[in-house]
Amino acid sequence: MKLFEFQGKELFKQYGIDIPNGAVVERKEELDDINIPFPWVMKAQVLVGGRGKAGGIKFANDLEEAKKIFDELMAMEIKGEKVRRVLVEEKLSIEKEYYLSFFLDRSSRQYLMMFSYEGGVDIESMAEKIIKVYINPLIGLQPYHLRRLPKEVRNIASNLFKLFVEKDCELAEINPLAIADGKAIAADSKIIIDNNAIYRHPELPKEDAELTPLEREAKEKNIAFVQLDGNIGVIANGAGLTMATLDALNEFNGKGGVFLDLGGTDDPEKVKQAFELMAKANPKVILLNLFGGITKCDTVAKGIIEFMEKHKLGCPVVARIKGMNEEKAREMLKDYVIPVESFKEAAKKASELGRD
Amino acid sequence: MAIWADENIRLLVQGITGHQGRFHTKAMMEFGTKIVAGVTPGKGGQEVHGVPVYDSVEEAMERKPNASIVFVPAPFAKDAVIEALDAGIKLVVVITENIPFHDTMQFVHYAKYKGARIIGPNCPGIASPGKTKIGIFPNTIFKRGNIGVASRSGTLTYEIVNALSQAGFGQSTCVGLGGDPVVGSTFIDALKAFEEDKETDIIVLVGEIGGTAEEEAAEFIEENVSKPVYAYIAGRTAPPGKRMGHAGAIISGNKGTAESKIKAFEKAGVKVARFPHEIAELIKNDERI
Numbered sequence: 001m002k003l004f005e006f007q008g009k010e011l012f013k014q015y016g017i018d019i020p021n022g023a024v025v026e027r028k029e030e031l032d033d034i035n036i037p038f039p040w041v042m043k044a045q046v047l048v049g050g051r052g053k054a055g056g057i058k059f060a061n062d063l064e065e066a067k068k069i070f071d072e073l074m075a076m077e078i079k080g081e082k083v084r085r086v087l088v089e090e091k092l093s094i095e096k097e098y099y100l101s102f103f104l105d106r107s108s109r110q111y112l113m114m115f116s117y118e119g120g121v122d123i124e125s126m127a128e129k130i131i132k133v134y135i136n137p138l139i140g141l142q143p144y145h146l147r148r149l150p151k152e153v154r155n156i157a158s159n160l161f162k163l164f165v166e167k168d169c170e171l172a173e174i175n176p177l178a179i180a181d182g183k184a185i186a187a188d189s190k191i192i193i194d195n196n197a198i199y200r201h202p203e204l205p206k207e208d209a210e211l212t213p214l215e216r217e218a219k220e221k222n223i224a225f226v227q228l229d230g231n232i233g234v235i236a237n238g239a240g241l242t243m244a245t246l247d248a249l250n251e252f253n254g255k256g257g258v259f260l261d262l263g264g265t266d267d268p269e270k271v272k273q274a275f276e277l278m279a280k281a282n283p284k285v286i287l288l289n290l291f292g293g294i295t296k297c298d299t300v301a302k303g304i305i306e307f308m309e310k311h312k313l314g315c316p317v318v319a320r321i322k323g324m325n326e327e328k329a330r331e332m333l334k335d336y337v338i339p340v341e342s343f344k345e346a347a348k349k350a351s352e353l354g355r356d
Numbered sequence: 357m358a359i360w361a362d363e364n365i366r367l368l369v370q371g372i373t374g375h376q377g378r379f380h381t382k383a384m385m386e387f388g389t390k391i392v393a394g395v396t397p398g399k400g401g402q403e404v405h406g407v408p409v410y411d412s413v414e415e416a417m418e419r420k421p422n423a424s425i426v427f428v429p430a431p432f433a434k435d436a437v438i439e440a441l442d443a444g445i446k447l448v449v450v451i452t453e454n455i456p457f458h459d460t461m462q463f464v465h466y467a468k469y470k471g472a473r474i475i476g477p478n479c480p481g482i483a484s485p486g487k488t489k490i491g492i493f494p495n496t497i498f499k500r501g502n503i504g505v506a507s508r509s510g511t512l513t514y515e516i517v518n519a520l521s522q523a524g525f526g527q528s529t530c531v532g533l534g535g536d537p538v539v540g541s542t543f544i545d546a547l548k549a550f551e552e553d554k555e556t557d558i559i560v561l562v563g564e565i566g567g568t569a570e571e572e573a574a575e576f577i578e579e580n581v582s583k584p585v586y587a588y589i590a591g592r593t594a595p596p597g598k599r600m601g602h603a604g605a606i607i608s609g610n611k612g613t614a615e616s617k618i619k620a621f622e623k624a625g626v627k628v629a630r631f632p633h634e635i636a637e638l639i640k641n642d643e644r645i
Binding site: 104106109111136137138165168170196200228229236239242243246247249251255256261293294322324343 | 379383430431454455456457458461462464465466469492493494496497507508509510511512513514515518535537538562564565566567568569572588590591592593594595598599600601602603604605614630631632633
């Protein structure tokens with residue numbers, strides 16, 4: 001789960017990392033109460049990257065200008081994401097801009113600290129100028145690691161590492177890490193919390209703003225559900241099989257609109273919920289690709305029928321059912337779905353129906 | 357032979373009294389796995405399908421287990437794995453999904469320090485047909501043979517292994533490495549073991565988007581693997597930035613795409629299938645075999 005800049009900065013404050021004086025504003029009237037000397041920096045609060053380039057950061061010299069900018073920012077949509085809040089901050093007199101982050105390095109299976117003397121820009125574009133320090137998760141950050149960094153940022157790095165571990169972060173990044181009046185100060189924040197660890201952080205914001213409303217509903221019901229560009233809703237059991245089914249559609253010029261992984265469940269109630277969610281996404285055709293190893297196909301069929309009896313589904317369901325009790329399931333579903341034999345045939349049929 | 361798990365396994369089931377633990381204890385016994393003990397704190401003295409249940413791994417060690425399978429729910433999984441490692445168990449298969457990755461990092465590194473192997477987390481386990489199964493794979497998909505399978509996915513592996521078996525290609529060992537960003541055993545670990553294993557003549561890898569495990573495997577194959585390798589990669593049509601069900605299946609920036617993995621494999625001489633069941637056809641039509 002990504003945090004907004006202002007949420008990340010609140011965490012920084014708790015961990016003794018200096019941040020600029022600022023206030024989060026949702027309504028224009030709130031600007032009147034802000035007690036920060038001009039000029040102000042006004043930053044649209046969005047989760048997508050590339051905010052600066054998209055014009056989401058502006059400067060205001062007086063209240064009148066600030067109000068005008070506020071309206072402009074709140075009317076913006078950055079890469080499809082609506083702006084709902086603006087962070088107003090004092091403008092720093094920045095001497096230098098560094099980059100600092102901690103994250104999980106998947107390939108070495110270690111924590112990785114990255115530092116660069118050139119912050120503020122896209123970190124991927126300056127790969128060769130980065131100081132990389134690998135940290136063993138059992139040992140943690142050591143003083144010698146910190147000695148690789150300039151003196152003025154060592155304290156911040158130590159605090160940021162503490163935050164990274166204690167708040168179960170996937171990424172804790174300060175870019176730019178500004179040096180202003182000789183002091184290191186976090187001019188921006190990017191924090192991603194491990195979704196699997198949110199249960200042990202009741203203090204963190206609950207809402208994952210990155211998700212669509214349907215994705216959020218699915219998350220509450222513990223169903224892996226991702227909305228995509230196409231019009232074919234794919235339901236399969238297992239993430240890999242669901243992905244493979246979406247890929248197979250592409251071979252026949254079909255395009256997946258929903259990724260729905262039933263997981264290992266054959267609980268009819270859960271299957272019913274999955275179909276309810278899928279129906280809300282309004283696909284042109286649903287492709288059910290089931291490989292029941294342990295999942296009993298007939299129990300899944302029961303859930304599907306329960307759903308179909310109650311709701312009128314506005315689209316056809318192409319079903320490829322294999323595995324435990326497949327014959328029984330096919331017999332049960334014969335009046336409800338278009339049966340197909342193979343994986344390939346299923347993808348082909350669904351793609352055709354998606355096109356007409 | 358086989359890799360990592362064979363007929364000498366004496367299995368401990370951690371979380372044996374839960375729904376999953378019970379169900380799969382029975383299924384593993386039906387496969388032929390020797391299950392010697394179970395652990396659920398507070399449930400010591402019970403029996404599950406005739407297997408004695410203990411309160412702690414330390415007590416269960418009187419039954420001399422040499423491997424453990426973990427069904428314990430995510431918030432308690434790290435504790436369970438470390439308990440097994442401290443008791444001296446050298447192979448721990450972690451089925452549990454949704455374990456916080458900071459926890460996984462800790463037990464993966466602790467296992468290294470203890471000289472133990474972790475398989476998983478978020479994996480279907482490991483099965484050597486005719487010998488043993490430590491995991492949740494359906495029993496019916498396997499056939500004994502000479503193909504080694506390593507995969508980051510669960511059901512997709514069932515699909516592929518089932519297609520192999522039906523085409524007459526049996527397996528030496530099938531190992532599910534897990535769908536999380538950090539796992540205990542990698543493609544490279546599996547490739548090393550399969551290359552050395554006398555019962556394995558052909559290797560099948562099932563990868564997916566996210567991370568660079570496949571690219572690293574490709575590099576390793578070029579230098580170190582003489583046996584023919586086949587692969588399937590899931591997620592060719594997955595958009596960047598979206599987590600596709602598995603915690604580890606996410607394209608970050610331009611890293612972790614299926615395209616990059618397929619390219620790396622093909623460069624290393626690995627034949628990559630377009631559909632999961634096509635692997636069996638690729639093997640059938642390969643003049644090397």
